[in-house]
Amino acid sequence: xxxxxxxxxxxxxxxxxxxxxxxxxxxxxxxxxxxxxxxxxxxxxxxxxxxxxxxxxxxxxxxxxxxxxxxxxxxxxxxxxxxxxxxxxxxxxxxxxxxxxxxxxxxxxxxxxxxxxxxxxxxxxxxxxxxxxxxxxxxxxxxxxxxxxxxxxxxxxxxxxxxxxxxxxxxxxxxxxxxxxxxxxxxxxxxxxxxxxxxxxx
Amino acid sequence: xxxxxxxxxxxxxxxxxxxxxxxxxxxxxxxxxxxxxxxxxxxxxxxxxxxxxxxxxxxxxxxxxxxxxxxxxxxxxxxxxxxxxxxxxxxxxxxxxxxxxxxxxxxxxxxxxxxxxxxxxxxxxxxxxxxxxxxxxxxxxxxxxxxxxxxxxxxxxxxxxxxxxxxxxxxxxxxxxxxxxxxxxxxxxxxxxxxxxxxxxx
Numbered sequence: 001x002x003x004x005x006x007x008x009x010x011x012x013x014x015x016x017x018x019x020x021x022x023x024x025x026x027x028x029x030x031x032x033x034x035x036x037x038x039x040x041x042x043x044x045x046x047x048x049x050x051x052x053x054x055x056x057x058x059x060x061x062x063x064x065x066x067x068x069x070x071x072x073x074x075x076x077x078x079x080x081x082x083x084x085x086x087x088x089x090x091x092x093x094x095x096x097x098x099x100x101x102x103x104x105x106x107x108x109x110x111x112x113x114x115x116x117x118x119x120x121x122x123x124x125x126x127x128x129x130x131x132x133x134x135x136x137x138x139x140x141x142x143x144x145x146x147x148x149x150x151x152x153x154x155x156x157x158x159x160x161x162x163x164x165x166x167x168x169x170x171x172x173x174x175x176x177x178x179x180x181x182x183x184x185x186x187x188x189x190x191x192x193x194x195x196x197x198x199x200x201x202x
Numbered sequence: 203x204x205x206x207x208x209x210x211x212x213x214x215x216x217x218x219x220x221x222x223x224x225x226x227x228x229x230x231x232x233x234x235x236x237x238x239x240x241x242x243x244x245x246x247x248x249x250x251x252x253x254x255x256x257x258x259x260x261x262x263x264x265x266x267x268x269x270x271x272x273x274x275x276x277x278x279x280x281x282x283x284x285x286x287x288x289x290x291x292x293x294x295x296x297x298x299x300x301x302x303x304x305x306x307x308x309x310x311x312x313x314x315x316x317x318x319x320x321x322x323x324x325x326x327x328x329x330x331x332x333x334x335x336x337x338x339x340x341x342x343x344x345x346x347x348x349x350x351x352x353x354x355x356x357x358x359x360x361x362x363x364x365x366x367x368x369x370x371x372x373x374x375x376x377x378x379x380x381x382x383x384x385x386x387x388x389x390x391x392x393x394x395x396x397x398x399x400x401x402x403x404x
């Protein structure tokens with residue numbers, strides 16, 4: 001171990017998932033989180049893309065802490081909603097972080113949408129920002145279909161209504177390890193892991 | 203007068219507006235509405251575009267009544283929502299026809315979106331279908347910007363949060379006549395009026 005890397009999220013579910021993915025990838029750094037920095041100001045996610053928002057968060061945390069930071073921005077892109085909720089996934093119902101209200105709203109909006117038009121993608125941008133100003137972004141996608149009712153209690157966000165291509169279970173019915181193997185977030189952070197190791201490995 | 207034309211909408215606000223536009227255009231037909239056909243089955247608006255939905259409604263009414271029918275499908279297309287609510291405008295909150303809930307949801311989704319990204323369009327497709335099977339569709343657009351709070355009590359739908367390009371007032375603050383002159387629905391039906399006159403004028 002040696003260098004420290006801060007995971008820039010205040011979402012407890014996402015923090016668990018990112019720690020799990022980074023640990024499975026044996027990234028040779030100490031992983032810290034924002035609980036160590038209670039005075040960090042609120043970060044406005046005003047980007048129009050996942051990449052912009054991931055960079056906004058990682059830059060703000062690297063600047064505030066003086067430490068390397070990784071951030072994720074991710075969401076659900078529904079075909080029948082022209083790729084939305086997209087960057088508004090966490091606040092789709094108008095209330096930030098209300099997973100139940102957000103997914104029920106998507107189900108309501110798609111109530112009359114037949115299965116052949118219920119395609120969707122989970123998308124994730126993973127950003128690494130160093131205090132030196134160096135920046136790296138990787139992306140991960142997972143294609144699938146939206147259900148008509150929630151199923152499963154694992155995961156978070158839209159997991160209970162998303163069935164990956166080739167699967168029968170929603171990502172909320174899968175084990176965390178099975179989900180991470182295919183998930184947008186797993187793919188993005190596994191692509192970022194060798195960059196983290198090269199830049200921060202002691 | 204002579205031939206009869208049925209306006210295929212169950213939305214009372216839209217019916218008033220369409221009658222007003224058709225009458226201002228001096229379309230030489232008797233204008234009837236769905237109140238004369240209480241047994242008409244519910245029409246599922248399953249199209250992916252305004253044009254598809256306008257045709258679905260006009261075809262269903264022409265087939266059921268044996269009379270020429272016009273229908274409108276229209277909605278708000280917000281830049282920051284990738285053109286949504288679009289064809290889901292009337293059911294954006296998950297409840298069909300709840301104008302207040304729909305516009306409050308758009309305001310909530312755009313709460314962090316700055317004015318330079320609050321561009322939007324009102325779009326309308328106007329369809330004429332004759333019992334013979336002849337079909338004509340016209341379109342109308344109105345560009346503008348979304349406010350951060352509702353203003354005005356005229357109109358319906360998203361009128362209270364939409365300021366047309368070059369205007370200061372929302373379309374809900376304008377007089378009906380002023381709104382019709384520039385509105386997406388006014389433009390689409392004025393484009394359809396000469397076709398109605400040519401096909402149905404006695």
